[in-house]
Amino acid sequence: MSGSDGASDEAVLYEATGSGVAILTFNRPDRLNAWGPDIAAGFYAAIDRAESDPAIRVIVLTGRGRGFCAGAYLGASGGAAKVGESMEKAGETNLAELVGERPPHFVTTLRKPVIAAVNGACVGIGFTQALMCDVRFAAAGAKFGAVFARRGLIAEFGVSWILPRLTGMAVALDLLLSGRTFLADEAVELGLVKEVVAADDLMKRVMEYAEDLAANCSPASMAVIKRQVYGDDARDVVAANDLSEVLVREAMSRPDVIEGITSFLEKRAPQFPALSPTDA
Template sequence: MNYEDNTFAWVDTSDAVPPAALTRLLFEADDGVATVTLNRPDKLNAVDAVLRHELSAVLRWCDAADEVRAVVLTGAGRAFCAGSEMTQSGFGGTANARAEPEWIAPYQVRKPVVAAIQGAAVGLGLTLAMQCDVRFVAYDAVLSLPFVRLGVTAELMGHWNLVRHVGLGRAQELLLTGRRFTGAEAAMWGLAVSALPTEQVLPRATALAREIVEHAAPVAVATTKRLLWETGDLGPFEHARRERLVMERLLDRPDAHEGVTAFLEKRTPAWTGRPSTDLPAFGEDSA
């Protein structure tokens, strides 16, 4: 989201480089699925400036690399993410955020990002997960948005995303009290797709990512992701117009012909479209 212009925009990641020398993250890519693990288990994966910088660099690479087709974001140990690291000087990483123009949010990555919340997700940890496209959560995971209890307000589009997923009334209760709730409640309210036993969360998230990689056209997936994220900004008729224009631009692409042909021939499609170069124009975009 371009906060200055109030428009959605993809990020230029043409200068992204492969992840290397990571100290706060684990990164693994396996046949189209990238798994990104917040790796500060002794700190419950709390976010400091270093972790934020590394996460941005890794997500930028996942966006730029066409060989990455889906991303799973999870945490090491017993927590997904305990939020911003807090020190005597304040919230860890917060002071550095504006000095990081390279930051890319999960919703801006041109591949689906699936959050596997196997443990606690608190504050920024939960607002980060809400910027992913799909969430799976452990039944007994402890979740909260305790910003008002710390004298601040939610960040990373936390208010907007929470209302979008659970409705205004529930969002008011959770944000105005900052109370804790469980993964089972989150799934019941629609904040997560489903709640599972802890040991099943990451495998289920990976299975969903694998299903996308094996069956869906990368350009169509990226385009669908953007249309979904734009639903909160456009009225129904403007959104219908946007859908129609984008659909018309995709119909003449090789992937559209390949999808129909593969369906009729009962075989797996061989997609050729690349998110890095072949996305259709979206209104204000010139590409």
Template sequence: MSAYAEITYEVEDRIATVTLNRPEARNGYTIRMADELGDAMDRADRDEDVRVVILTGNGKDFSVGADLTQGGFDFDPETGPDAAWQEPAGRCSKRIFTMNKPVIAALRGAAVGGGVTITLSCDYRLASTDSRFGFVFVRRGIYPEGASAWFLPRLVGMGTALDWMISGRVFGAEEAKTAGLVHSVHEPEEVLGKARELAREIAATTSPVSVAVTRQLLYRMASAESPFPVHELDSRLIGGLGSSPDAVEGVVSFLQKRPPEFSMRVDTDQPAYLPWLNK
């Protein structure tokens, strides 16, 4: 896509900011927005000059969830979807899951339904004091989406996930922080700035290849049946550090007490044997 209608995309200081841009509809989630978010994440992931992505919303709300006034789903409701159809919130959350770059969600106001499930695969969620969250599906007679039944218990535990999803109640930022859904809470006008501050620190101090591998290690290996297959992969990764320019630079820059200048590229320098590559 050369232009976006329902999001904006900009890059500054090696940070890509992706903004939901339907403030008149409280950033209600649409099929077009799902497609544009997927394209924007592809774009950021391919760009070696981008180190971190911030996902945020224009206006007082991040997103109130699906906006069915825009025509509903992209299939004929009388015939239903074909076997390959995928619901739109999951298209976004799965694409963020596969990112090589860390993604920081900067949230304020409502993040409800699809407006919260698309953020569950982000690496950080920063909230504002006026944030309100809700997995309200059962109160609408529908079902959880965005692969949230997989992501949410891993973030907050099964007991809390059951409470939030079975009751469908709306809750505030402090409860979300206490449960581990969000990492920090700020005044509404400060959330985006705090996200940028975090993004700049990651961009300035970390190896992009190390971040990409570590991010996927955490996600892909968390459900391994034991630590043994994880340690096998760890051993292969650590055993290869002797030929890693970033590992040398990380040690030398530390000893010389200077900022690191990592040279390895995510698109060409990840170990080819990683089991999740090209999947």
């Protein structure tokens, strides 16, 4: 893969491949990529870069080392004696200063698909961030956990919105109330993960999936479909159907439909145009 840039000390690494995929890698392996202001700022900058680049059609998010994102960075273990003082100050602090300027659900508003390659520990805000991605793959043995109740916290940053939509109410309540950790094999059974892959094969499999989307799916279609899926959850079926009829008429005026049908009939790979500023 080519196009890698960014020094190794950057909190989030960015790589643009020739196949139209941007790979964003959390780069704080010494703390299992626990979320902090450095990762937040790097993540937003990398997401904005990928979203605005017409050559990028799919975004992949992963972590370096043994963790995907092991929750919020709480400091070194030796700082336990100062937790009370820190939490008192935190209660008076703007949350944006602690976790960043954007909530995790902003990922659902992006026009491009975001695929999580969960390579290891995926806990707390890292768990929420992964769930806000559109599709998730996981390495065998990766640990997941909505551990908020075990830290005296509540269901943070939209996890109580996304989790029941992926698993159903009963499973969501089990995971949130117990705060238990569970492995990738259970995550796939619960519908949180599409596939579990051997750790050494995770990125290869994720890139196969991402590159298939980039090569064969209309960027404009994917952008609109994302908007439909997340928006239709708040609509009844009649409203969703009525909106889809409007969107179909809009799609008919784009070159993507002609190219999609023509390439199918000609038995060749489609050549869909990049997203325009007005798509979706």
